Amino acid sequence: MSRNTLLWILGIAGTLLATAVAVAWMTVGGDRGILLPGKTTDAHHQIELACETCHAAGAFANAKKAEKALNKACRGCHEAELKAAKDSHPPGKFRNPRMAAYWEKLDARLCTACHVEHRPETTRTSAVTTPTDFCVACHSEEEQDVRVNRPSHASLAFDTCASSGCHNYHDNQALYADFLVRHADQPWLAPVPMHRFSAQAQTRTFRTEAAPGRGDAVAPESALRDPAILDAWAGSGHAAAGENCAACHAPAAAKRAGLAEIEAQWVEAPDMAVCEDCHRWQTKTFARGRHGMRQHPRVSKPRNPRRRLAALGLGGWLPEAAVARFTDPAPPRRMTVGEARLPMHAETAHLSLHCGSCHRPHAVDTEAAAVEACASCHNDPHTQAYFGSPHHALWEAEVAGEAEPGTGVSCATCHLEKVERRGNIAVNHNQNDLLRPNSKMIRPVCLDCHGLGFSLDALADPGLIARNFKGKPEIQVESMAWAIRRTVEKPEEEGAGSRVQSPWRNSP
Amino acid sequence: MNRNLFRQTGITCCVVVALAGTGSAAGEGVPYRQVADMLYTVVSADREVYTHMVVQRLVEDQQVISASEHFEDDAALPLPAQMFRFGAEKVEEQTEDFSYALLSLWPINKQNGPATELEREGLERVAENPEENFYGEEELAGQRYFAAVYPDIAVAEACASCHNNHKDSPRTDIEVGDVLGGVVIRLPML
Numbered sequence: 001m002s003r004n005t006l007l008w009i010l011g012i013a014g015t016l017l018a019t020a021v022a023v024a025w026m027t028v029g030g031d032r033g034i035l036l037p038g039k040t041t042d043a044h045h046q047i048e049l050a051c052e053t054c055h056a057a058g059a060f061a062n063a064k065k066a067e068k069a070l071n072k073a074c075r076g077c078h079e080a081e082l083k084a085a086k087d088s089h090p091p092g093k094f095r096n097p098r099m100a101a102y103w104e105k106l107d108a109r110l111c112t113a114c115h116v117e118h119r120p121e122t123t124r125t126s127a128v129t130t131p132t133d134f135c136v137a138c139h140s141e142e143e144q145d146v147r148v149n150r151p152s153h154a155s156l157a158f159d160t161c162a163s164s165g166c167h168n169y170h171d172n173q174a175l176y177a178d179f180l181v182r183h184a185d186q187p188w189l190a191p192v193p194m195h196r197f198s199a200q201a202q203t204r205t206f207r208t209e210a211a212p213g214r215g216d217a218v219a220p221e222s223a224l225r226d227p228a229i230l231d232a233w234a235g236s237g238h239a240a241a242g243e244n245c246a247a248c249h250a251p252a253a254a255k256r257a258g259l260a261e262i263e264a265q266w267v268e269a270p271d272m273a274v275c276e277d278c279h280r281w282q283t284k285t286f287a288r289g290r291h292g293m294r295q296h297p298r299v300s301k302p303r304n305p306r307r308r309l310a311a312l313g314l315g316g317w318l319p320e321a322a323v324a325r326f327t328d329p330a331p332p333r334r335m336t337v338g339e340a341r342l343p344m345h346a347e348t349a350h351l352s353l354h355c356g357s358c359h360r361p362h363a364v365d366t367e368a369a370a371v372e373a374c375a376s377c378h379n380d381p382h383t384q385a386y387f388g389s390p391h392h393a394l395w396e397a398e399v400a401g402e403a404e405p406g407t408g409v410s411c412a413t414c415h416l417e418k419v420e421r422r423g424n425i426a427v428n429h430n431q432n433d434l435l436r437p438n439s440k441m442i443r444p445v446c447l448d449c450h451g452l453g454f455s456l457d458a459l460a461d462p463g464l465i466a467r468n469f470k471g472k473p474e475i476q477v478e479s480m481a482w483a484i485r486r487t488v489e490k491p492e493e494e495g496a497g498s499r500v501q502s503p504w505r506n507s508p
Numbered sequence: 509m510n511r512n513l514f515r516q517t518g519i520t521c522c523v524v525v526a527l528a529g530t531g532s533a534a535g536e537g538v539p540y541r542q543v544a545d546m547l548y549t550v551v552s553a554d555r556e557v558y559t560h561m562v563v564q565r566l567v568e569d570q571q572v573i574s575a576s577e578h579f580e581d582d583a584a585l586p587l588p589a590q591m592f593r594f595g596a597e598k599v600e601e602q603t604e605d606f607s608y609a610l611l612s613l614w615p616i617n618k619q620n621g622p623a624t625e626l627e628r629e630g631l632e633r634v635a636e637n638p639e640e641n642f643y644g645e646e647e648l649a650g651q652r653y654f655a656a657v658y659p660d661i662a663v664a665e666a667c668a669s670c671h672n673n674h675k676d677s678p679r680t681d682i683e684v685g686d687v688l689g690g691v692v693i694r695l696p697m698l
Contacts, residue, residue, distance in 0.1 A: 086580070095600040096607045097694055098623045100649035143621045178578060487675050 029305035029326035038118035085171035106137035133158035165460035174442035186451030193449035197418035199406025289430035302328035370410035385468035612689025630657030
């Protein structure tokens with residue numbers, strides 16, 4: 001056998017072997033990290049090896065089925081967020097066949113028209129992979145030409161629509177023209193600046209008749225030795241609501257069981273599942289956000305190689321040692337600080353994210369969770385600049401009891417939305433809901449204290465954001481002035497009709 | 509109030525989805541035109557009921573709530589045209605067996621102007637001859653469709669006045685009885 005022939009045989013055998021291993025990793029199990037076609041976007045990198053979460057149609061599905069499954073996966077996790085944002089471009093709007101001509105330009109029926117994973121070289125903020133002038137696809141021709149319909153827009157380039165603080169593709173709740181006009185006369189700061197839901201959350205009262213005191217703690221002797229823990233619990237909302245130690249440390253024995261049963265079932269460090277029993281919505285939204293997404297129920301679980309081999313007719317045929325090689329690597333069940341791509345304090349890299357990471361387990365102190373917990377890990381200019389900022393000074397005054405509840409501004413005030421649910425104030429733990437585009441914060445947060453014009457300008461000024469709002473905006477967003485000119489001042493010059501109230505709006 | 513609205517929307521969707529079955533039956537005997545006419549009967553009846561029994565009654569007669577384009581911010585009722593569109597979008601989420609849209613040659617929202625040659629021709633024809641519906645066929649993205657266009661008339665003063673006064677409306681001379689636009693119903697042809 002000649003040397004060349006031998007090399008050919010070895011080459012072909014090696015290629016076949018490598019292909020077989022790659023196919024086995026794809027279809028059976030094993031570490032698929034090497035198969036990743038490109039760096040995944042921020043946040044999604046936490047689940048990048050749970051491939052089936054998005055590629056739910058299977059390795060050999062045709063392109064159409066694979067695309068459908070991908071888009072279904074997007075909506076599976078982001079649907080609630082888009083609904084809350086009153087999505088301006090919901091896919092349903094574009095399914096009507098009359099939109100067929102647009103499908104070729106930008107197929108807005110699909111999330112993947114604008115958000116393609118594994119494309120780091122073209123990925124922009126919010127995982128957008130289309131060019132910045134994507135609006136041109138549908139708003140630039142004939143009757144749809146916004147430069148003709150809006151004389152104020154005649155000289156604008158399409159790459160400025162979504163980058164100027166004027167428009168978003170999905171969430172325009174604080175940006176639409178009538179809203180701008182209605183809020184045009186607001187001063188930069190409200191006469192009584194106060195975040196109303198924060199104020200409501202802090203002034204609520206618990207039922208206190210059944211509240212156990214420090215001496216009423218029921219727990220094994222060994223757990224009662226730390227007076228600091230007992231003090232923290234006795235002063236917490238948990239105690240105020242009548243919850244004793246066993247509610248978390250031995251939940252199955254908490255009701256009516258005696259100390260012996262509680263001791264038997266005692267868990268020293270309860271899992272998040274215990275929190276979830278009572279705080280369902282909080283844990284549900286936590287799993288939708290960047291801190292907890294590995295726990296989202298739609299994230300695929302590690303594959304079972306035995307079951308997959310059996311499906312291929314290889315069940316029981318391969319030895320255990322070989323099957324073990326097809327085991328999926330198990331990433332930590334919880335995100336660790338060290339895995340984050342944002343700047344973090346190195347000394348916290350080993351910490352993982354769960355309820356107790358931010359909330360002290362016995363004091364359940366929301367004050368610490370609102371600032372200290374965030375700053376103990378996050379180490380970027382915006383976070384660093386918070387300390388010493390006007391917002392921070394207000395927060396310190398509120399915490400010290402020198403100012404009214406709701407007048408302070410913590411990290412959580414802006415980044416963890418407070419909502420009213422069944423008469424109570426609840427915190428949405430999906431920080432993504434208010435994160436990007438930052439104009440999402442305007443209605444639920446900024447407008448409680450600031451005017452809309454000031455808010456738009458401030459959020460459009462990256463320097464001011466990096467300084468954590470020390471100073472005044474150096475950018476002026478023109479949208480409000482244009483909306484006023486078009487609807488109130490000079491409608492005839494802006495191609496608009498006069499603004500007269502509809503007869504259906506005359507009544508109360 | 510909201511519960512009733514949702515109930516009505518639900519009933520509308522159920523009826524329309526039930527009729528979607530007849531859309532696919534078109535190839536088995538029921539003519540496309542008849543299927544389109546039946547769908548139009550349902551969607552236009554629901555809109556009329558919403559307009560008269562919900563909006564006009566509560567806004568004009570009993571004066572307990574207003575109706576507004578920005579109904580969420582204003583804690584008001586959606587306008588009848590918005591209600592109609594929400595129904596159409598809901599249908600599009602559920603089936604490709606048929607679709608419908610409320611369009612105009614003079615739309616307040618430019619997206620509701622004609623998007624195909626057939627839509628333009630149909631809207632022009634029903635504007636000139638409000639007594640006659642327009643029927644035709646067209647091919648979109650490789651699929652042949654039967655399309656029907658029904659004239660949409662300004663039946664109440666509120667319709668005319670809103671379209672005349674809205675800042676984004678291209679017309680200011682609409683009177684009660686004028687054609688405002690048309691309802692376009694499409695059925696994919698088997």
